[in-house]
Amino acid sequence: MQPTLQQKSELKKSCSNCGAELLYAPGTTELKCDYCDHRQKILTPENGYDELDLKSYLDSMGSQSHSEVITILSCKNCGANQHIEENYKSLHCVYCNSPLIIKDAKKEEWILPGAVLPFQIDQKKAFQIFAKWVDKLWWAPNKLKKATLDPQNTKGLYVPFWTFDAQLFATYTGQRGDYYYISVPYTTTVNGKAVTRFRQERRTRWTPASGNISGFVDDTLIKASLQKTGVIPKKISHWNLNALQPFDSSYLAGFVTEKYTITLKEGHLEANKEANRIADRWARRDIGGDTQRISSLDMTLSEETFKHILLPVFVSAYTFKGKRYNFFVNGQTGELSGKRPYSFWKIFLFVLSIILMIVVIVLLVNS
Ligand SMILES: [Zn+2]
Ligand SMILES: [Zn+2]
Secondary structure: OOHHHHHHHOOOOEOOOOOOEEEEEOOOOEEEEOOOOOEEEOOOOOOOOOOEEHHHHHHOOOOOOOEEEEEEEEOOOOOOEEEEOOOOOOOEOOOOOOEOOHHHOEEEEEEOOOEEOOOOOOHHHHHHHHHHHHHHOOOOOHHHHHHOOOHHHEEEEEEEEEEEEEEEEEEEEEEEEEEEEEEEEEEEEEOOEEEEEEEEEEEEEEEEEEEEEEEEEEEEEEEOOOOOOOOOOHHHOOOOHHHOEEOOHHHHOOOEEEOOOOOHHHHHHHHHHHHHHHHHHHHHHHHOOOEEEEEEEEEEEEEEEEEEEEEEEEEEEEEEOOEEEEEEEEOOOOOEEEOOOOOHHHHHHHHHHHHHHHHHHHHHHHO
8 A cells, every 4th residue: 555545534634823633624614723723724626526437446446546544443342443533532432432442443445435525513513402302302311311411422423325326228028007997886775775876996907018218327325334233313314415525534534434334345236226226216107107017127237436425423322221322413414313211210200190180189079
């Protein structure tokens, strides 16, 4: 590995004014010094970001100029691979809060991210969203409210994804179904007499169909993290990818970056399945009618390219009575999703007070 490549994502950015570490300021395209407030613009390359040719990567993984070596700390508890910038103080797993041991750090090769979606909201704002949510929770243990009051529990994480582009072509055979209605007679009894009535029933007329479809499949987003214990909920997994920036490690300064644990090859298999679903949808639209049957679908993808991208999420991990709870806030939209514990005693006391109230009312009525 060439040293110049190694530096790409590990390069420390220091303040030209006071020498302190610069951190990315969410919602801007600037690095900011927390000590003297000096700001430095992150320069965006004019040629945008690269889509990499998929085939050459799959054929010769690792020997590409878009790979480099980074320092990775792997969590022994949940298996998440995280790349922690040196300026990141707390060495705890973002997902499960287990301590990470710095001497376990190992150098690993990775495909450089092609693009990054910078955080739009900062840690303070994410923490406010958490705190507001926790405050509104019914029957949550008091200790939970206390724990979430510690902003240290809320961390910004760049989550790895693969995206794939391809030119899709497919031939299909199947049937087109058109609905029609017929009157079906039936017998019923009116005033003791048997009478014949009609009701409408739906039928489908099937005609053979075949043809071909083609089009561009853009930005199929495939999760690249195998993480099982703290899976990011679907509810908040929507990002506007138009805001992607060409990769610059400046955007990572002050945040944790997770290294993909689903390989490009595995990600590509998932993308193929998605492309098949898209081809099926396109074929059905092409066939038309009210309903369709597809008996064969032969799909080929060409001009396949991919990107490794990083998307922003705030994670808060909290252990309560031996059970782990994760809360997530989308780092772009501020949407929240989380699992919550219930307080047995709060529910118990609430039920008890209702029973007491009923008893009192019954006694009052009887006296
Ligand atoms: Zn400074
Ligand atoms: Zn962990």
